[in-house]
Amino acid sequence: MIGEQLTIAEREARYTSGAYAKRPLTLVRGAGAHVWDDAGNRYLDMTSSMGVAILGHAHPAVADALAAQAQTLISCPEAFYNDRRAELYAVLSALLPDGFDRFFLCNSGAEAIEAGLKVARLLTGRTGIVAVKRAFHGRTLGALATTWNPQYREPFAGWTPPTTAISPHDLTAAEAAVDDSTAVVVVEAVQGEGGVYPLDAAWLQGLRRLCDERGALLLVDEIQAGLGRTGTWWAFAQADITPDLIALGKGIAGGVPMGALVWRGALGSIESGTHGSTFGGNPLACAASIATLRTLQAMDAPTVCAALGQHFLAGLHALNAPSVREVRGRGLMLGLELRGRVTPVLQALQARGVLALPAGKTVLRLLPPYVTTIEQADEVLAVLAEVLHDANA
Numbered sequence: 001m002i003g004e005q006l007t008i009a010e011r012e013a014r015y016t017s018g019a020y021a022k023r024p025l026t027l028v029r030g031a032g033a034h035v036w037d038d039a040g041n042r043y044l045d046m047t048s049s050m051g052v053a054i055l056g057h058a059h060p061a062v063a064d065a066l067a068a069q070a071q072t073l074i075s076c077p078e079a080f081y082n083d084r085r086a087e088l089y090a091v092l093s094a095l096l097p098d099g100f101d102r103f104f105l106c107n108s109g110a111e112a113i114e115a116g117l118k119v120a121r122l123l124t125g126r127t128g129i130v131a132v133k134r135a136f137h138g139r140t141l142g143a144l145a146t147t148w149n150p151q152y153r154e155p156f157a158g159w160t161p162p163t164t165a166i167s168p169h170d171l172t173a174a175e176a177a178v179d180d181s182t183a184v185v186v187v188e189a190v191q192g193e194g195g196v197y198p199l200d201a202a203w204l205q206g207l208r209r210l211c212d213e214r215g216a217l218l219l220v221d222e223i224q225a226g227l228g229r230t231g232t233w234w235a236f237a238q239a240d241i242t243p244d245l246i247a248l249g250k251g252i253a254g255g256v257p258m259g260a261l262v263w264r265g266a267l268g269s270i271e272s273g274t275h276g277s278t279f280g281g282n283p284l285a286c287a288a289s290i291a292t293l294r295t296l297q298a299m300d301a302p303t304v305c306a307a308l309g310q311h312f313l314a315g316l317h318a319l320n321a322p323s324v325r326e327v328r329g330r331g332l333m334l335g336l337e338l339r340g341r342v343t344p345v346l347q348a349l350q351a352r353g354v355l356a357l358p359a360g361k362t363v364l365r366l367l368p369p370y371v372t373t374i375e376q377a378d379e380v381l382a383v384l385a386e387v388l389h390d391a392n393a
Contacts, residue, residue: 008038025350030057033372035355043350044380047357048367051192051224054251055295056369062254065291066284074284078105078276084286091293092260095233097242101265105258105281109223109249110138112259113186115275116219116245117142117161119261120184122270124217128182129163130174134194137186137221137247146186148194168199171206178207182216184245189235192224195363196328196335201239208241217267223249223259224333227293228301228370231309231331238330254292258285296370304370305331311374312366315381321388325362332372336364336384340391348387354380 006014008026016022027043029036033056035045048054055062069084076082089103104115121127131137131146138144144153145160153160166173168191178185185207191197211218220243225235227248232238234246244267249259257279279285309331316327316336326337338345342358349356359365368377 023350032056032058033369033376042353044354044372044376046366046368046372046380047355048251048369049255050357051229051250051367053255054227054229054301054370055254055292056371057255059254059292059295059371061291061295062256062288065287066256069284069287072283075279075282077278078281082281082283082286084283084290085281088281088286088290088293091290092262095227095293095297096246096262097234099264099266100246100262102263102267102269104261104275104277105286106260106277107257107279107285108138108259109221109247110140110143110259111277111280112223112247112249112261113137113143113146113219113221114140115261116186116247117146117184118275119245119263119270120217120219122274123263123267124183124215126181126183126216127161128179128184128216129161130177130182130185130216131163131165132187132191132199133165133167134191134197135165135186135188135221136191136193137188137223168197169203171203174203174207174210178210178214178216180214182214184217184219185211186219186221188221188225189239190225190230190330190333192333192365193359195337195359196333196365198230198235198328198330199239204236204239204241208243211244217244219243219245219247221247223247224367225330227251228296228305229332229367231306232302235330252292253285253289254295256285256288258289299370301370302331308332308368308370308372308374308377309334311377312368312381315377316384319381319385319388321385321391323388323391329366332366332368332370334366334368335359336366338362338364345387345391348390349383352383352387354383 026038027035028038133148135148137146145163164177220236245263252258328335357365
């Protein structure tokens with residue numbers, strides 16, 4: 001109705017799709033590890049906006065790159081060559097293992113997984129897909145086939161490609177599942193939404209061996225765990241393996257939508273027209289990604305995340321709260337498994353100025369921005385101690 005006065009939340013609620021369970025919080029500004037709501041209240045953002053704002057909010061290098069590129073050239077489809085895109089390939093290649101020199105640029109991690117499934121089929125001529133229980137790789141139809149949670153998959157049963165799911169750390173199941181029809185095995189070296197579970201190095205090495213023996217490709221999802229978050233540039237490096245394909249997304253462009261599939265050049269390229277993306281590799285996102293990656297290199301992001309992650313882990317273990325079943329994580333990818341539901345803890349943290357994430361119904365997930373300070377980490381730990389104490393009282 002014309003002239004009707006609605007809050008921001010009320011306006012959104014009127015038009016939202018319903019796909020998102022929204023928290024009663026309206027965020028309007030961010031700087032570093034902090035965000036502010038529409039009432040001026042400040043929060044420590046330990047979600048990094050779902051793992052996206054790895055350099056924190058409104059990082060000057062990313063903001064400046066976006067402003068400059070927006071005044072130069074925003075869009076340029078991959079039907080044409082582009083200077084920003086070419087530069088991004090060179091910058092990203094320097095962070096990847098040798099031989100990874102084929103890229104498909106897109107707009108999200110889920111799109112990178114979709115590309116990975118298609119590329120694997122094109123390169124192998126096979127159709128079989130093997131994924132891992134507890135995994136989350138996205139909600140688009142191809143990615144959904146590799147995502148374990150039935151809540152996401154069951155409404156679309158029959159629409160997703162057939163996939164065999166194996167239990168983590170069960171090499172016998174993997175040996176039975178991977179055969180001469182398998183195009184790709186999809187895995188996270190550290191499972192994120194599934195509960196923050198680092199997977200065993202020996203088991204990941206076993207998957208690598210099986211793929212080599214049976215001609216399947218190994219696709220590692222580094223969408224959340226990559227780019228230094230777990231204490232190395234790539235989480236798979238901690239298992240001493242090299243995949244065939246790597247899916248990237250979330251923080252790769254410092255908050256701007258971007259995803260990428262990268263694969264070993266020795267596998268070959270795909271034919272023109274077999275896949276595509278209107279916005280993939282646009283100069284604006286490429287400029288943001290270049291600025292992000294160079295900043296990560298300059299700050300030695302893996303070392304920063306490893307050190308701050310150890311500080312967080314020590315503090316989480318020191319909580320010694322009866323309501324905590326287990327502490328898990330690597331670097332700045334942290335999980336606190338609770339004995340009860342996580343939602344009340346998330347609500348209590350928010351009320352005290354700290355934003356965190358769930359990873360399932362009982363796991364509290366922390367994905368701090370890499371620019372988080374020791375003082376801010378200690379503030380989060382102190383608030384968490386208060387909340388857990390209150391929960392135990």
